Amino acid sequence: MITVDGLTKSFTARDGTSVRALSDVGLDVAENEFLTVLGPSGCGKTTLLRAIAGLVPWDEGDILVDGVPVRGPGPDRSMVFQNFALLPWATVLDNVAFGLRVRGVGRAERTERARALLTTVGLADCAAKLPGELSGGMQQRVGIARALAVRPRVLLMDEPFGAVDEQTRRLLQEELLSLWEEQRLTVVFITHSMEEAVLLGDRVALMSACPGRIAEIVPVGLPRPRARDVGGVARSGEYGELTGYLWERLRAMHAEHRPERAAS
Ligand SMILES: Nc1ncnc2c1ncn2[C@@H]1O[C@H](COP(=O)(O)OP(=O)(O)OP(=O)(O)O)[C@@H](O)[C@H]1O
Numbered sequence: 001m002i003t004v005d006g007l008t009k010s011f012t013a014r015d016g017t018s019v020r021a022l023s024d025v026g027l028d029v030a031e032n033e034f035l036t037v038l039g040p041s042g043c044g045k046t047t048l049l050r051a052i053a054g055l056v057p058w059d060e061g062d063i064l065v066d067g068v069p070v071r072g073p074g075p076d077r078s079m080v081f082q083n084f085a086l087l088p089w090a091t092v093l094d095n096v097a098f099g100l101r102v103r104g105v106g107r108a109e110r111t112e113r114a115r116a117l118l119t120t121v122g123l124a125d126c127a128a129k130l131p132g133e134l135s136g137g138m139q140q141r142v143g144i145a146r147a148l149a150v151r152p153r154v155l156l157m158d159e160p161f162g163a164v165d166e167q168t169r170r171l172l173q174e175e176l177l178s179l180w181e182e183q184r185l186t187v188v189f190i191t192h193s194m195e196e197a198v199l200l201g202d203r204v205a206l207m208s209a210c211p212g213r214i215a216e217i218v219p220v221g222l223p224r225p226r227a228r229d230v231g232g233v234a235r236s237g238e239y240g241e242l243t244g245y246l247w248e249r250l251r252a253m254h255a256e257h258r259p260e261r262a263a264s
Contacts, residue, residue, distance in 0.1 A: 001186055002029040002052060002154065007061035009047055021047045023211035025061070032184045036191055036201035038246060040253055044212025045190045046158055052188065053079050053156050065154065075103065078147035082159040084139040086131040092118065092142050093127040099150045110149075117145040121175065137168035144176070148183075157189040161196070170230060173199060177227035194246040198222070198239055199230055204246065208253050215253070218246065 007025040010018045021044040029035050037045050050056045052063055054072040063070040065077065078099075086095045093114050094101075100110035118124050121141040123134075131139050140160055147155060160176075161169040177200065180187055191197050197204045201220050208215040220242060226233045233239055 001031040001033075001066055002027070002188070003062070003064040003067075004028075004048070004052065005062045005064075007048070007051060007058055007063065009044075009051065009056070009058040020211035022051075022058070023213055025212065025214055027205060027214055029186060029188060032186055034180055034187045034189065034200055034202050035205060036189045036197040036203075037205045037207060038191055038194060038197040038250075039207030039212070039215075040209045040250060040257075041192070043207040043209035045207060047212070048207075049079075049156050049158050049188060049190055052154075053077055055079075075150050076152055077154045077156055078150055078152035080140075080143050080147045080155065080157045080160045082162045084131070084136075084143045084163075086139060086142055086146070088131055090130075091127065092123065092129050092131065092134070095131065095142055096145045096149050098146060103150065113149055114145070117148055118142075120148075120179070121145045135168070136164045137172060140164060140172060141175070144179070148179070152185070154186045154188070157187065159190050159192065162192065169196075174227050174230050176200070177225070177230070181225050181227055194243045194250070195234065197246065198242045199226065199233055204242075206246065206249055210257065216249065218242065 004025055004027040007022050009022040010020045013019050025048060039045055047056065051058050052070065054070045054074060087098065096114035096117055097110040100113060115127060118127055121144060123138060123141055126134060126138065131142065161172050164172065173196065189200060198220055203220060204218040205214055206216045206218060207213065222233055222236065222238055
């Protein structure tokens with residue numbers, strides 16, 4: 001469904017030097033797949049996701065969604081950000097309805113759709129609150145509801161649970177899996193966590209840094225559905241093997257860039 005082919009992207013740093021963020025990145029994401037993207041800090045994960053979203057231009061290569069080249073943002077793709085990126089002055093309901101308003105959906109319909117989504121994410125009672133009155137986990141539920149409001153086919157998630165505590169993270173993981181299992185969206189999910197990459201993903205795209213490339217695609221054979229018992233999945237032997245393998249690969253990548261630490 002999503003095809004990334006030969007994607008290369010450099011940034012010009014403030015001192016004028018060129019930083020190659022992505023080099024010849026190739027990736028295929030199947031319809032209804034949950035792909036997690038894992039890699040060391042600075043390897044270009046966010047840049048890749050923003051390129052798929054159509055939010056940043058790139059230098060070479062192609063990104064296609066259902067065979068159609070990405071030229072900018074579109075209603076088929078929604079982003080969920082780590083820092084929630086909610087409008088602080090707008091109510092929770094208006095935040096969820098925002099994308100619908102921009103697309104010209106009438107007030108009655110957008111209110112109905114936003115309320116239904118708030119019920120789905122367990123925040124029906126918070127519609128009139130402001131984002132600042134909610135906890136981090138609740139704010140991210142609003143971020144997810146807002147992204148789903150436009151009924152996208154692809155959900156692009158940039159470390160969405162990185163800013164919440166561990167217990168909330170676990171609850172949000174379960175909720176996201178339930179949503180995905182019901183709605184069969186295609187999800188590209190960036191994370192720093194090996195555990196999260198394995199718990200959620202059908203496959204893990206492991207990236208290496210300097211410049212960012214896809215180092216390996218690791219299939220996750222853990223049974224689904226996983227939403228009801230993420231903790232149980234995390235106790236399985238296969239989960240331990242996969243997270244262990246990913247850590248070995250990541251440790252080797254870190255050692256390549258910091259050889260003195262690897263030797264000690
Ligand atoms: N606007 C920018 N201007 C200059 N350099 C940038 C810009 N955005 C990203 N970079 C550089 O591109 C590289 C990739 O950045 P990116 O944010 O995509 O990595 P990341 O893997 O998402 O990092 P992290 O895991 O730390 O969030 C880094 O070297 C970063 O410094």
